[in-house]
Amino acid sequence: MEQTNSSSQYFVGIDVGGTNIKCGIVNGAGETLARVQSPTNAKLGPECGVETITSAVRQALAESKISLEEILQIGVATPGTMDIQAGLLLDPPNLPGWQNFPIRQRIADYFEKPTILQNDANAAAYGEFWQGAAQNARSLVFWTLGTGIGCGIIIGDTIIEGANSHGSECGHIIIEMDNGRPCDTGQYGTLEAYASAKSLIRRCQEALGAGAKSILHEQSRKEELTPLLIAKAAEAGDQLANDLIMESARCLGVGTTSLIHTINPDMVLFGGAMTFGRHESELGRRFLQKIRDEVKLRAFPVPAEKTIIDYALLGGNAGYIGAAGCAKLNYDSLLKEDPTLSS
C-alpha cells in the first residue's frame, strides 16, 4: 500500500458513550472530514441507540460530501463489558438495557459495510497512538481518568484486547493488597479505589468528616462535593484539597510503575476529565510532575529515564478517531491477506 493513497481512503469512527455518541468521517491519513455529536439517551435502549448512531453517520457523511459507497470500513467503540471478537455488548454499566446487544452486526447490516467493535478505552488509546500525542511512539499505555479509570495498551499495531476482551483493564490492578480501599466493583486496593474521581470525593468526605481543616467544609454545605470543587479549592491554596489530588497522582505513579515493569512502553499518557487543566494549569502541571516523580522513585533506572510520561492531546475526540483507526487497521490487515481488495 502506498502511504500517499491513505487520504483518499475513508472510514467511519463511532464512539458510543453513556452520555453522547460521537461519530466522524475520517480519512486514512487520520484527518476528520466531518464530526457529529448526539445525546445517547441510553435509557431508551439499544434500538433507539442504533437509530441515533445511523442518523449521526448519515449527517456526517452529508457534511463531509463523502458517499457511503466510498466508506471502506466502520469502527464502533463502546464502554465494557463486551465480547470484542463476537461484536457483542455484554453488560455495560453505562448503557443500561443494552445487555447482550449485537451492536457490530446491527451497524454492519444497516450500512452493509465491514464493521469492527472495540472497547472505548482501547479505541481512545489507539486514537492517541495514531493521531495524537503518541504518534511517534511504538508502544503506549494510555490512562483515561474519569469517574473510573480506563486504560488502553498498544504495542506496535497490536491493541491489548485480551483473551476475553478484559485486556488493558488496568484501573483494576492491585496497588495495596492488604487493608486496601474498597472499589465500586466490590474489590479492594485497586488503583481505581485510590485515584478515580469517585475516590477523590470519598477521600475528601472522609477527611472532612474527620475534621481536617479546609475551605471545603463551608463550600460542601452550599453545593455538592465534586472533583471540580476540590480542584478549585486546591488552586485557591487549600492544603487538604491539594493533598488529596497529589495523593491521586502518587497512586497513579505507583500503578504506572507496575505497567512500566510489565509493558515497558515508549510512552505513558493521561487523558480524561480528571487531568486538572493539564499543561494549561499550574495544578495540572503539578499533578503530572507528581506522577513522574513517583515513577522516577520506583521504576528501574533505564525505563524511569526513558519512558515519556505526558498528557494526551485529542481530548474527547480520541474515541471516534481511534475507532476509525481500528477500522483502518482491520482494512489494512485484510488487504495484506488479499491485495485484490483495493481494486
Next chain:
Amino acid sequence: MEQTNSSSQYFVGIDVGGTNIKCGIVNGAGETLARVQSPTNAKLGPECGVETITSAVRQALAESKISLEEILQIGVATPGTMDIQAGLLLDPPNLPGWQNFPIRQRIADYFEKPTILQNDANAAAYGEFWQGAAQNARSLVFWTLGTGIGCGIIIGDTIIEGANSHGSECGHIIIEMDNGRPCDTGQYGTLEAYASAKSLIRRCQEALGAGAKSILHEQSRKEELTPLLIAKAAEAGDQLANDLIMESARCLGVGTTSLIHTINPDMVLFGGAMTFGRHESELGRRFLQKIRDEVKLRAFPVPAEKTIIDYALLGGNAGYIGAAGCAKLNYDSLLKEDPTLSS
C-alpha cells in the same frame, strides 16, 4: 510455508545461566535432536563463556548428526540486564564481568549464522508457549519462581520485550505501595519482595526471631535455612512453614490478578525451583490451589473463570527450547518478507 517442512528445519537454542549453559539442536517442529550442558564458570569472563558455548554447540551438532550448514538461525537467551535489539548484555547480576558484552555478534560471527538475543525469562515463556504447557494458548503469562521472580509474556507470536528490553519484568510490579517489604533492588512492596525464595527465607527468619512456634528453630541451628528446608517442614506438618509458603502463593495470586487485568491471557503458568514439587506433591498442589483461589477472589468474574492457571512442563529445558523457538520466529518473519530465503 508448509508446516510439514518444519521438522527438516534446524535451529540452535542456547540458554546462558549463571550456573550452567544449556544448548540444543532443535528442529522446526520443536523436537530436540541433541542437548549439551556445561558449567558457565561465569567468573572466568565472557571470552571463556563464548568458548564454552561454541564447544557445547559443536558437541550438540555432532551428537545430532546435523551439520552447521543445515542450521538456519541461532537463538541465545541470557539473564538481564540487556539491550535485546542491540544484542548486548548490559549489567547482568548473574554474569559478573560480562558487562556490555556484544554476545549476539560474537556468536553470529563465530558460526556465521543469523543470531538473535532474548531475555532468559522471555525465552522460557516462549518455550512453554511453543512446546510446553501453553501449546494450545494464544497468550501466556509465565512466572519463573526462584531466588528472584522472573516473568515472560507472549501475546500471539509477540514477545513483550518492551521499548528498552524491560518488558515482562513483572516480579517488580508493586502489590503493597505503603509500608511494603524491601526488595533486593532497593524498592519496596514489589511482588518479588513477598514471594521469591529470598523473601521466604527472610520472612521465616523474622518469624523465628519473633518466637513463632516451629520445628525450624531446631533445624536452623544445624543447617542453613533454605526454601527446601522450609518446604520439608511444611510437608511434615509445621504450621509456620506452611503459612509462609501459602503467603507466597497468596501474593502471587495478587500479582497474577493484576497481570490478568492488564494482559488477560489465555493461560498463566508457574515454573522454576520454587514450585514445591508441582502436581507431584501435596504441598505443590496446595500452593497452586492457593494462587488460583486468590485470583478467583480478586479478578473480574469472566477472566477469573476462564484463565487457566497451572504449572509449566518443560522445567530447565524451557530456556534453550524457547531460544531456538525465537530463532525460528525470526526466520519465519524474514521468510515472510522475502520468500526466496527458503530456496
